[in-house]
Amino acid sequence: MASRHTAIAWRAIVGVALGIAIMLPTATAGAAPLDAPIDTPEQSEQAWTGSASNPYGGQDYYVDSQQGDDANAGTDVSAPWKTLGKVNETVFRPGDRILLKAGSSWQNQQLWPKGSGVDGKPISIGAYGEATASRPYIATNGNVESPFSGGIGTGNPVKNPDKVGTTGAIVLRNQQYWEISDVQLSNDDDFAVDKTNEDGTVWDGISISVNADLLEREGVNDPASTVMRHFRISNVYVHNLDSPSTWQKIYAAGVNFQVFGSKNHQEYERMAGGYRFDDISIENNVFDNVDLNAIQVGFNWFGDGTGETDANGKWHDGWEHLWVRTHNQYTTNVAIRHNYMHSIGQGAIQVGDVRNGVMEYNTVNGYLKRYDVQSCAIYAYASADIVMRYNEVFDGAATTWDGTPWDFEYNDFNVIYEHNYSHDNGAGWFAYMGNTDKAIARYNLSVNDNGTMIREFMSSNYSPTWFTNNVIVYDGGSTGSGNTKSAFHNDSFKDTLYFVNNVFYNTNTNSATRWHDPKNGSESAKDISKAIFRNNVFYEASGKRGEGEPENINGITDEPRFQGFAGDSSVLTGLVNKTDPEASITSAAKLFTPSNDSPLLNAGLYNEAMGQKDILGGDVFHGLAPEIGIVERTDIGGKNTNPVEENIKPVQGNLALGKTVIASSTHPNGKFPASNITDGKVGTRWAAADGPDYPVTLDIDFGKTVTVNRLDITEFTEVSSDPGNHPEWATHHRVQRYSLWRWDEESSDWVKFHDSDQGLPDDTTSVTFADQTTSKIRLQIDAVYDNVDMYQGKPGSPTVSEIAAYRTASPQSLKLVASLPRDGYNLAQNAGVDTNQVSWLVSGDHLAESMLRIMQPNGNEGPLLRRDTDYTVREENNGQWRVALAEPLARSLPVNYPKGMNGQSGAYGLRLTSDSGSTLDLTLKIINTPVGSMKPGGGETPNPGGNGTTTPGEGSGSPGGNRREEPNLAAPVRDVFRRTAMAPIPRRSSPIPV
Numbered sequence: 001m002a003s004r005h006t007a008i009a010w011r012a013i014v015g016v017a018l019g020i021a022i023m024l025p026t027a028t029a030g031a032a033p034l035d036a037p038i039d040t041p042e043q044s045e046q047a048w049t050g051s052a053s054n055p056y057g058g059q060d061y062y063v064d065s066q067q068g069d070d071a072n073a074g075t076d077v078s079a080p081w082k083t084l085g086k087v088n089e090t091v092f093r094p095g096d097r098i099l100l101k102a103g104s105s106w107q108n109q110q111l112w113p114k115g116s117g118v119d120g121k122p123i124s125i126g127a128y129g130e131a132t133a134s135r136p137y138i139a140t141n142g143n144v145e146s147p148f149s150g151g152i153g154t155g156n157p158v159k160n161p162d163k164v165g166t167t168g169a170i171v172l173r174n175q176q177y178w179e180i181s182d183v184q185l186s187n188d189d190d191f192a193v194d195k196t197n198e199d200g201t202v203w204d205g206i207s208i209s210v211n212a213d214l215l216e217r218e219g220v221n222d223p224a225s226t227v228m229r230h231f232r233i234s235n236v237y238v239h240n241l242d243s244p245s246t247w248q249k250i251y252a253a254g255v256n257f258q259v260f261g262s263k264n265h266q267e268y269e270r271m272a273g274g275y276r277f278d279d280i281s282i283e284n285n286v287f288d289n290v291d292l293n294a295i296q297v298g299f300n301w302f303g304d305g306t307g308e309t310d311a312n313g314k315w316h317d318g319w320e321h322l323w324v325r326t327h328n329q330y331t332t333n334v335a336i337r338h339n340y341m342h343s344i345g346q347g348a349i350q351v352g353d354v355r356n357g358v359m360e361y362n363t364v365n366g367y368l369k370r371y372d373v374q375s376c377a378i379y380a381y382a383s384a385d386i387v388m389r390y391n392e393v394f395d396g397a398a399t400t401w402d403g404t405p406w407d408f409e410y411n412d413f414n415v416i417y418e419h420n421y422s423h424d425n426g427a428g429w430f431a432y433m434g435n436t437d438k439a440i441a442r443y444n445l446s447v448n449d450n451g452t453m454i455r456e457f458m459s460s461n462y463s464p465t466w467f468t469n470n471v472i473v474y475d476g477g478s479t480g481s482g483n484t485k486s487a488f489h490n491d492s493f494k495d496t497l498y499f500v501n502n503v504f505y506n507t508n509t510n511s512a513t514r515w516h517d518p519k520n521g522s523e524s525a526k527d528i529s530k531a532i533f534r535n536n537v538f539y540e541a542s543g544k545r546g547e548g549e550p551e552n553i554n555g556i557t558d559e560p561r562f563q564g565f566a567g568d569s570s571v572l573t574g575l576v577n578k579t580d581p582e583a584s585i586t587s588a589a590k591l592f593t594p595s596n597d598s599p600l601l602n603a604g605l606y607n608e609a610m611g612q613k614d615i616l617g618g619d620v621f622h623g624l625a626p627e628i629g630i631v632e633r634t635d636i637g638g639k640n641t642n643p644v645e646e647n648i649k650p651v652q653g654n655l656a657l658g659k660t661v662i663a664s665s666t667h668p669n670g671k672f673p674a675s676n677i678t679d680g681k682v683g684t685r686w687a688a689a690d691g692p693d694y695p696v697t698l699d700i701d702f703g704k705t706v707t708v709n710r711l712d713i714t715e716f717t718e719v720s721s722d723p724g725n726h727p728e729w730a731t732h733h734r735v736q737r738y739s740l741w742r743w744d745e746e747s748s749d750w751v752k753f754h755d756s757d758q759g760l761p762d763d764t765t766s767v768t769f770a771d772q773t774t775s776k777i778r779l780q781i782d783a784v785y786d787n788v789d790m791y792q793g794k795p796g797s798p799t800v801s802e803i804a805a806y807r808t809a810s811p812q813s814l815k816l817v818a819s820l821p822r823d824g825y826n827l828a829q830n831a832g833v834d835t836n837q838v839s840w841l842v843s844g845d846h847l848a849e850s851m852l853r854i855m856q857p858n859g860n861e862g863p864l865l866r867r868d869t870d871y872t873v874r875e876e877n878n879g880q881w882r883v884a885l886a887e888p889l890a891r892s893l894p895v896n897y898p899k900g901m902n903g904q905s906g907a908y909g910l911r912l913t914s915d916s917g918s919t920l921d922l923t924l925k926i927i928n929t930p931v932g933s934m935k936p937g938g939g940e941t942p943n944p945g946g947n948g949t950t951t952p953g954e955g956s957g958s959p960g961g962n963r964r965e966e967p968n969l970a971a972p973v974r975d976v977f978r979r980t981a982m983a984p985i986p987r988r989s990s991p992i993p994v
Contacts, residue, residue, distance in 0.1 A: 046135075049126020049182050050099040056121045058095025062128065063087060065104035065136075077128065084109040084138070094121035100136035100183065102129035108143045111170045117177030122230055125170070127182035135184040135237060140169040142189035142203050142242070147250060152200035157248055159301070161262040165209025167202040168256065173209050174220075179232040180206060185254075188242040194370060199246055205238035205254040205290070212261035212268050212275040212302070222273075229278045231257075236285045243291035243345060245371050250301070251350075253293040255282055257331070259353075264303035265323050276300070276353075277331040284338045291345030291370060298331035299352035299381070300324055313681025315718070320410045320435065321353060321382035330355035330384065337361050338581075344368075347375035348393070355384040359391060363581045364405075368397035368427075376407035376431055377422075384413040391420045392581045396449075398426025404455055406441070407431040408465065414438045419615045421445045421585040423572065428452035429472060434494060437462035443615040443630045444470045445589055448569055450478040454489045454497075464496035466609035469620075471503040471592050471630045473569065476546070477511030487514040493530045494764050501604040501628045503537040503560055503592075506546075507567045513538070513546035527766055529710070535605040537628055541567055553919075554605065560629065561598040564591030589615045593631040600628040601636065606643040624863070643863075654680070655708060656777075656805040660701040665692040667797075674698060677803045682764075685716040687799040688781075690791060695739075696781040696798055700805065707773045707807050711740065714802040715760040730789070734796050735760050737783040740767065743776035750778055759785070764802075777805060818842045818912075818922055839884035840922070847873050847881040847914055855909030855921065865889070883912065 054060055061074045061081070068074075068082030081087065084106050087098060092115035117123040127136050144167045146152070149160035165173050169185040172178055187203040210228050220226060238254035251258060259275055261268055268275055280297060287294035304318025308326070316322040324330055334357035341348045341364045348364040351357050359378055367377045377393040380386040393405035405422035408415065410433045417440070422429065428451030430441065439461075446453075453472060478486040488504075506513045516528070533552040537560055540546070545557075565571060571591060577584035594600040604626035614620050615630040623637025656678045663674035665688040672687035678700060688696050718731040739755035754769045781798045789796030818840050852871055853864045865871055870889045876882050910922045 046102070046127070046131050046133075046182065048099075048102060048128050048131070049097065049124060050128025051131070054095065054097055056095035056097075056117075056124075058093060058097065058121065058123070060097045060099055061087070061090070061092075062099050062101070063104070063136075064101035065106050066101070068101075084111045088112045088114070091115045092123050094118040094123065094177065097124040097126060099126055099128040102127045102131075102133035102136055102182075105137040105139065107139050108141050109138065110140050110144060110168070111138055112166070112172070114175070116175045117230070119177065119230070122177040122179045122232070124179045125181070125183065126179075135182055137184040137186075138169045140185075140187040140203070142187060142201065144168070144187070144203065146200060147202050148200055148248075155199060155246060157199055159250060159260070159262070161211070161213045161260065164250065164260045164301075165207055165211060165258060167252070168204035168207030170206045172207075174211055174215055174228065175208075176228040177230045178208075179234075180236060181232070181234045182236070184237045184239075186238070186240040188240040190242075191240050194242060194245070199244045199248050201242070201244065202248070202250055202252045203241050203243060204252055204256045205241055205287075206233060206236070207256050207258075208277075209257070210259045210275050210277065212259070213263075215275070224273075226275050227273045227278050228276075231277070231280045233282045234284045237288075238285065238290060238294075239288040241290045245291075245345070251292055251296045251299060253296040254287040254290045255285070255295045255297075256293075257297045257299075259298070259300040259302070259329075259331070261300075261302040264305045265300075265327065265329070266305060268302055268329075274327070274329045275302075276329055278333055280331070280334045282336045282339065285340075287339065287341045287344065287348075289343045290341070293347055293350055294341040294344050294364075295336055295339065295349045297334050297336070297351045297357075298354040298383075299350075300329055300331075302329075309683040313679070313683035315683045316411070316435070322411050324353040324382055325384065325411065325413070329353060332356050334358070339363075340365070342366055345370040347377055347379065349378045350375070350381060351379075351383055351386065352381040353383060354380060354386065357383065357386045359386075359388045361581050362391045363576070363584075364391070364393040365576075366395040367393070368399060368403055374399045374403040374427070376402050377405045377425075379407035379409055379431075380412055380415055381409045382411040383409075383415065386412070386415045388415075388417050389419045390582050390585055392576065392584055393420070393422045394424045394576070396425030396427055398451060402431035402433070402455060403427030404429055404431045404451065405446075405449065406444075407433070408436050408439045408441075409433050410435045412436045412439060413462075415440075416611075417441045417444055418611065419443050419585065419613075421447075421581075421588055422449055423447040423588075425449045426451055428455050430467075431455045432465075434461055436465055439465040440609045440611075441465075441467045442469050442609060442611055443613075445473075445585070445592065445615065445630055446470065447473045447572055447588070448475065450475050450486045452487050452490045454493075456491050461495040464498055466498045466500065466607070467502060468498070468607060468609050469501045469604070469614070469626070469628070469630060471505065473505045473507060473565075474513075475508050476506035476513040476540070476542075477508040487516060489516055489528060493528045494762065495530055497531045498534070498607075498609070499531060499536055500534045500607055501536065501610070501626065503600070503629045504539065505537070505560065505567075506540050506542070507569065509541045512540050512542055512544035513549070515546050515548040515550065527762075529766055529768060535603060535628060537600065554603075556599050556603060556628070558599045560600055561595045562591060563593040563595050586616060589630055592629060594627055594629060594633060601633060602627070604628045654804040654806065655702060655706050656700050656803055659703060661686075662699045662701070663688070664695075664697040665689045665797075672799065677800050680802070682714050682801045685799050685801040687716075688797040690797055691794045692797055694781065694783060698779045698781075698800070698803070700777045700779075700803065702775050702777075702805075705745075705773060705775050706805075707771050708777060708805045709769055709771045710806040711767045711777070711779070712764050712802070712804040712806070713760055713767060713779065713800065714764045716799040716801045717763070731796070731799070732788050733759055733761065734784045734788055735781055735798050736785045737781075739780045739782060740769070741778040741780060742772045742774035743778075745775065755782075771807070779803060818920060838924070839882055841876065841880045841882055842912065842920070843880045847883070847912075848875070850881075850883075851913040852883065853911050853913075855911050 059075060062077050064080040065082060068080040070082050070086040072079035072081060074081040090113065092113055094117040098113055115123060145163050147160055147164040147167055148157035151157040169187045170180065185205045187205060208231060215226055233255055241254060243252040257277055257280065277298060282295055307315060307317040308322060309315050310322060331354045334351060334354050336349060336359045338361045344367040346368060348367045349359055349362060364377045368375065377396055378388055378391055396405060397403055404427045405425050406417050429446045429449040430453065432454055433456060474486055476486055528550060531550060533550050535554045536552050537556045538549060538552055539557060539559055572588050602623045602625045606621060606626055610620050612620060614632045618632050618634040619639050620626055620632050621640040621643045622632055622634050627633055657680050659678050661674040661678055663686060666674055667687040667689050672685055674686045676684040677686045677698065715733055715735055716731060717733060736759050737757045739752050741750040741752050744751045753772055754767065784795050784798055786795055850873060851864060871883060871885050873881055873883050910924065912920045912922060
C-alpha cells in the first residue's frame, strides 16, 4: 500500500490537538510491514491511561510484548501477559482496563477482548509505561478472516453474516461501553503494494459492529442489548490500511462503526429500540495512508427492500435509506472532533444513518487518493440533525460526480455546513444529491476549488436549500485536471435553492465565469431557473460577464474590497495549522473582512438561515443590514437584536394543484387516474391505456383565467426491483414528442404555443415559455420512443406523475405603477384624524403577499415593515391595490427630512415588492406644515415603476416636481431607522435551525 512512497524519508505529521510530533517513514518499493512502532524517534512525553489509578474501580490487566508471559495473572504491572491472544480469551467486566506496554509491538495479531461495560463503568484499552516511549503498536498485517462467503473476484462479493465486522486490528462486536486510546494500529500485508482492483479483503483499524443476526440467534430481544452505547476513541494513530479501489458493498476504515444483518430491514423492525449505536465520540486521532475512509460511523447494511413511499407520496428506492428514518434505525449522538487525516483512499469522514451528530475541527489533507468511484471528503448520508463546522479540507482529486469537499446527500434532514474552509480541491465545492429538508451552507470559505461549484442534482427536495453568506474564490478559466473544469453547475436544478449574501469571486483576468458546464452536452443542464439569487456579489476580475449569468436581485458586480485579499491566492499559502484547524480557518477568513469602503457593508439580506455567528464567531447582524460574505463587521453599527426576515418567494404557488384534469386515454385498471397529476404527490401517477391512439391529451382546467409561463412535468420512471433477472421491470422515459396548448375563449378552440421532439429528459422537466393567459392548459403527447419498455409488441404507453403550473416573474418582467399625491403628505393635516392619509394606489401586479421596506438615503435596502401592523394592503377595483401606512408609523417618519432618498430634500424612501418579485421604489414627500401655508396643487399623479424605480420630476411621484418647497429645517428630524418597536414576521411552521 505504500507504493505512493518512493524514497526513504521522514515526514512529520502533527497529531491534531495531541501536542506530539508523529514521524511517518516512507518505505522503499517492496517494503514489508514495519516490525516496530513508527511514531519514533521524536515521541513526546505521554500521560498514558495507565499512569493514573483506575477511576472506575475495576481490575487493571497489563500486557507487555517483550517481558510478559501468558502464564502470569496479568493483574500486576510486574507480571503482565504477553500476547493479544491471551487478552482475547478473557471476558472483561465493567470498569476493567486493558493496559498495553508503551514501546511494545504485536505483529500479525488482532485485539478482540470480550465483555461489555455498563453506564458509569466502561471497559478501557490504553497504555502504561515510560512517558517517552512510543504508543503500543498492533500491526495486524492483514491477518484477519475474510468477511465474504463467495463471489470474490467478481466485483460483487457476498457477505458472510458470521464474519462481517471482524476485520480490524481491534474488534468489538455486539459489545458496549468501551473506551480506546493511546494505541498505534496498521493492517496491511505489504506497505509497498496497493490492492487496487482486487476485491475480497477488508482491513480496518478499529472495527465496531452490531450484528443483528447473532443477537437474534442468541435470543437478545430488548433495547438495552440491541442498542450499543458509549464508545470513546482518542489519541489513536492509524496508518497503512489497504483496501481494494473498487466498491465491495462494505466499508473499510481507520475507525469503522457498522450495523449488519443478512435479511431485509422489515424483518428486524420488531425491535423497539432498533439495532444501532448511541453515544460515540472520536476525538484527537491521526490517520495516514488509510483506505477506504478514515472514519465511518453508523451505516446500516440490512437489506434495503424495494423501497417505500413517504408521507408526501414520493417514492424512495430502498438504497436511499428512508426506511432508517421511518423505522427508528438511526445511530444517535455522534461527535467527531479534532482529527487529522492524510492521504485517504476515498472519503475522509462519512456518517450514515445517523441522527444528532457533529463533525468539527477536523483537517483532511488529501482524499480520493486510491479509489475509482467518487466520494466527498466530509458528509452525512441519509442522516438528520447534523452540523459540520470548522473543518478544513484540501488536496481532493479532480473527478466527475461527487468528489467535492462537502455534500448534501439523499434524505438528509436538517443538515448544516458552517464555518468550514476548503481549498485546492479539483472536483469543485459542493455535491448535491437532493431529497433534502432544511439543508443549509452558511459562512463557508472556498478558495481554488476549481471544479464545479454545485455538482449534480439527482432529485427534488422536501424544502428549499440555502447557500447564504459564503465566499467562493475560483479561477473561472480553469480547465481543472482530470475530468473537470471550473463552472457553477453541471446539471439542472430540480428544486428551489436560495443563494443569498454570497461572494462569487472569479480571479481570472481573461475569462468570465462559466455558469453551466452541461455534462454529456445536455442543454437541460443549463436550467437553473429554480435557483433564487439575492444580494450576492458576482465579481469578475476580467470585467467580462459570463454567458447565462443568473439574475441577481439587489446584486453587486463591483470588487468586494476585502481587507487582506485582492485576487492573489498566494496570500493563503502556509496557513494550514494541523494542530488547530480553527486557527487555520480564522487566519484565512480574516483576510476576507470587508474594508471600510467595501460595497459588502450593510448590503446583505437578513434571512433566518444565517444562524447566529459568522465564521469568526461574531454576531451576524450589526447595523442596518448584514454584510455580504463570511465576516460581519461588529465594529460598525450596533447589534440588531430584532431583525426582520424577508420572505423570499421564487414564484407564485402551483396554479395546477388540485385542479380538474381530463385525459383522452386512461389505463382501465383504475389505479392511475388523470387526477393524480395535480395532487401534488410525485408518488402517484396517471397512465394511458396500453397501445393508445396518438395524440394523447391531458387537459388541466384552472377554473378561472390565470397567467402561466412555466410547467414542471414529472414523467414517471422507475428502476427495476430485480435488475439482474428482470431488467424489463424498469420504467424509462417514454415521451418523445409533445406540444403545449392553451384554451382560447374568443375562438373557443385550442391554440398551440410550444412543442418539442426532445422528450422529457429530466426527473422533472421545467418547460418555460412566454406568458399564456388562459383558463385551461393542454399537454398533448404526440409520440413515444420506439422500442422502449415494450409490452405485447408495442412501446410502453405514456405515464406522468405530476404537472405543476407557475407564473414566474422577474423584477424586469412586470412594471408597477403607483399614484402619489403631488404635494406629498402633510402630517399637520393628519393630527387627531384616525383615518390614515399616507396611502397610494398601485397597479401592474398582485400585492396579496407583497412586502414593503424602508430604503436608506444611499439607496441601500433597510428594515422590512410589518404587514397589517406598520401598513395595510387591500385590493381595489380594476386591478389596483391600495397601500396605506399605519398612523403610528406615519408619525414616526422623518418630517422635512433634509436629505432623503437619492439626495432629494424632503423625500422619504420605500421599496414595494409584489407577489411575483417585481419591485417599485417610492419617493414620498413628508412635511409638517400648517394648512394655511400650503401652496395649491394636489391630486394623485401616476408614478411609473419602469425597472422598479421612479424618475424625479413633475408628475413622477417625487415631491412637488419643479414646484418643490424648501424644507423646514427648524422642524425636528426623526431617525427613520430607529425602529425599536418592530417585531419579526412569524417564523415558519418548521423553522430553519440556528
